[in-house]
Each structure stands twice: as structure tokens, then as C-alpha cells.
Amino acid sequence: MHDLYYKGRIHTRVNHVKSGYNTKRDVRLGTSENPLSLTVTSEERKNEVSKLVEQHELVADISVSSDASEDINQLMALINTASTTTFEKTPGRNDPCSCNSGKKFKKCCG
Template structure:
């Protein structure tokens, strides 16, 4: 039998926010003091260049100099070259002047 005829209220307890899907312990952002980037460069001169980039953007990294391995600064490049959101101009409303420059209303010209 269903509960709706004999029982008023919820049969199950309301779930806690942690078990319901709300994440209270979020992961820390990379590039901070707690989670620095792990970068690998080949020369000391390149290390100085990368450190200048880090201080310019307020980031932190553990830089290792090793001439035998290939340079690996993918994490830093990915953070600095984030794609930007594209924005479009809004289309004119019906009674606005047309954007083509004819002087007519948009609804009579290009609409």
C-alpha cells in the first residue's frame, strides 16, 4: 500500500548536504602556494624567464633544471593561454535603424 493514505509527512529523512551532492571540500586551485605547478626546464637562463612570468601573474611553481630531459611547462602555458569567451553584437530590434546604413527601419530593410 502507498503511504499517502495513512501517513502524513516524509517516510525517509531529509538527506544531509554532504551526501546530497554538495561538495564542501573542493580541490585547491593549481598554481597557488598549496598546489604549485611542477615545471621542468633545461637551462638556468630559461628558469629565470619562467620565474619572471610566474611573478608577473602571481603564480607559484616548483621549477626543476635538468639538461637531459625535454622542457615541460605545459601546465603554465595552459593556465596563461585560456580561451576567451566570444561575444556577439546583439541584433537590432524591429524599429531600430538598420545597421547597413540605409536609413530605413530594420524591419523594412534587412529584417
């Protein structure tokens, strides 16, 4: 009985049914399971786009069609993803100042 109670509260048991292999997962775009579908207008453009795909280690089905307009929106969306911006940490009050004056931060720029 002491296994289920701790300080008067009942412990919840872990549900192990939900863990393991996920059969309904979302497949990432640009992998071998879900390749990009791109359309270009010429063979030269196809070579350029295939080099871009190889540089970013993606998989794509590139079709050449002179009738249709060029459609590489999926590729551009994956390449131009925004990265997180990070800022330089401000020094502590007693750390040396970042302006290289040799003084403490609190006596110089703080």
C-alpha cells in the same frame, strides 16, 4: 501545522549539514597551496618562464635540469584556456540599422 503544508503539498526542510566549510575541495592549480611544477633546461629559460608566471599571477616551482627535457605543459594549459565567444546582438525590428543607413532594421537589412 500550516507551516509544513502549502496548497496541499509538504514543504521539504533545508538540510543545513552540508553547508559551510568544505574540507574536501579541489585546490586550484597554480596557487600557493598547489603550485605548478615546471622543469626547464637553462637559467635563461627559467627567468623567461618565471616572468610568464608573474604576469599571470600564478605560483610555480621551477627546477633547472640540463639532463631532462623541458616540461611547462601545466603552465601552457593554464595560460591558453579558451574564452567564451560572444556575438553582437542583432538589433530589434524597430531599432536603427547597424549599417548606419538611418533606416529601421526591418526596412533595410532585415
